[in-house]
Amino acid sequence: MKSKTKSSSELDANEFEEVLTLFFNALPDPIFVIDQTGFVIKQLGGNANEIYPFLYPFKDKLEGNNLSTLLPSHLFSTFMDTINKTINDDSLTCVDFEIANEGNILGIKNQWYQGRVFPLKQRRDDVRVVLWIAINITEQKLLELELKNLAEKDGLTGSYNRRYFTEVIQRSFLLYLRDKLPFCILMLDIDFFKAVNDNFGHDGGDKLLIALTDVFKDSIRDIDLLARYGGEEFIVLLPNTTTQKAMVVAERIRVATQQCNILHDEKSITVTVSIGVSEITVNDTSFENVTKRADIALYTAKTSGRNKVCIE
Ligand SMILES: Nc1nc2c(ncn2[C@@H]2O[C@H](COP(=O)(O)OP(=O)(O)OP(=O)(O)O)[C@@H](O)[C@H]2O)c(=O)[nH]1
The missing domain is CATH 3.30.70.270 (Reverse transcriptase/Diguanylate cyclase domain)
Structure with missing residues (x-):
């Protein structure tokens, strides 16, 4: 019997994962895999330090930590509410949030982000998991605030x-x-x-x-x-x-x-x-x-x- 051999244009699962990881890591927007307890399983991308200054101080500390130890309590609540909603509705949830950057080493002022959160089928120790993409929307937010100011x-x-x-x-x-x-x-x-x-x-x-x-x-x-x-x-x-x-x-x-x-x-x-x-x-x-x-x-x-x- 003839066994199926890999053609030169095909990738095996490991190679494919390697390419995907490279691809995600090249993205400017950070992507997190987080479980329903707030534990950060994986962080990918987010290499644009100038627009993701919040990542800069703990670039290597996110994976393997719980959001409760990384975020101020009001933001932690927002994140957990969003993660729970995403899992309960089993659909995409979007949330805008602001991160204060006083004293940031890059000298960048407060930044606004939109979290786009997708439910995943995977589980970690039987706990549901989401994919969280954080997109910097500061310029759009500042423009909105300026327009509101001008109008009011x-x-x-x-x-x-x-x-x-x-x-x-x-x-x-x-x-x-x-x-x-x-x-x-x-x-x-x-x-x-x-x-x-x-x-x-x-x-x-x-x-x-x-x-x-x-x-x-x-x-x-x-x-x-x-x-x-x-x-x-x-x-x-x-x-x-x-x-x-x-x-x-x-x-x-x-x-x-x-x-x-x-x-x-x-x-x-x-x-x-x-x-x-x-x-x-x-x-x-x-x-x-x-x-x-x-x-x-x-x-x-x-x-x-x-x-x-x-x-x-
Ligand atoms: N500097 C300045 N003056 C203004 C502005 N808007 C209106 N004014 C002036 O306010 C003055 C109002 O004058 P009037 O309506 O005659 O009233 P008034 O002199 O305050 O007298 P009474 O209201 O009767 O006590 C006018 O000279 C306007 O030119 C502004 O944005 N800046």
Whole structure:
């Protein structure tokens, strides 16, 4: 009987594995074989040190160790949740994660990765196993963050812009309809701002707007939302707040503004602010009813002498 002989173009299993290992090792993205306990069975590829700086410090320490000893606890949880989901669903799972790189020897800042995790049929000591490919997506993430920033923030002061504010107040209004969670609005307008520009130049005016943004932020809680509404007009959303408390916050902002003193070309600039306050009511049919009342209150503050807090 004629036995099957290997032709010169065929590889035996060992040779084939050798080629595959060479191939994987040449890949810039690291690939890990990890079991369901978080034990790293094998690491392949990941040779682009500049885009995989997280591998650099323990390049040779990954294999044979558990992720729990390699990753910070919050990342370890993310990895284990992803591995369990991949195995339970028996399908590809994708997860984005960020790795902090402070003090990294390569001087590279935080990096974002996407883990693409595939379930494998193989087991290690009866434990299921996955293939984890980590792809560096930092540039894409930074671009996304920059676009988000451009869409939501005001270029001069870094506070939120009117468009973002409108989105948030719309949601607050819907929450109010559902849960009756009250909220208040403060409409702020700097007094005689034109005179600041006239006396100190547009640069001086800009510098003041930036300084006042900090003053306003320092006077509100983290959950409150400050936005630049127009030129020298700002608006604050105070969630879960009723009129009485909103008046206290408005008064705090008014006093802090009066006390703010900035230097520009060795001259000091001081201003005051007028503030209109309003609270959502059961009769309101849109968030615009609330902002309209704050605007009317602001007008009253302006026409009754400025540097005042009024309510409507
Ligand atoms: N420097 C600077 N000025 C701005 C900016 N946006 C708007 N302004 C100026 O803000 C001034 C607003 O003037 P007005 O609307 O007359 O109001 P006001 O002088 O503050 O007077 P009252 O609001 O009535 O107290 C105008 O001179 C605008 O040019 C900005 O981004 N930077």
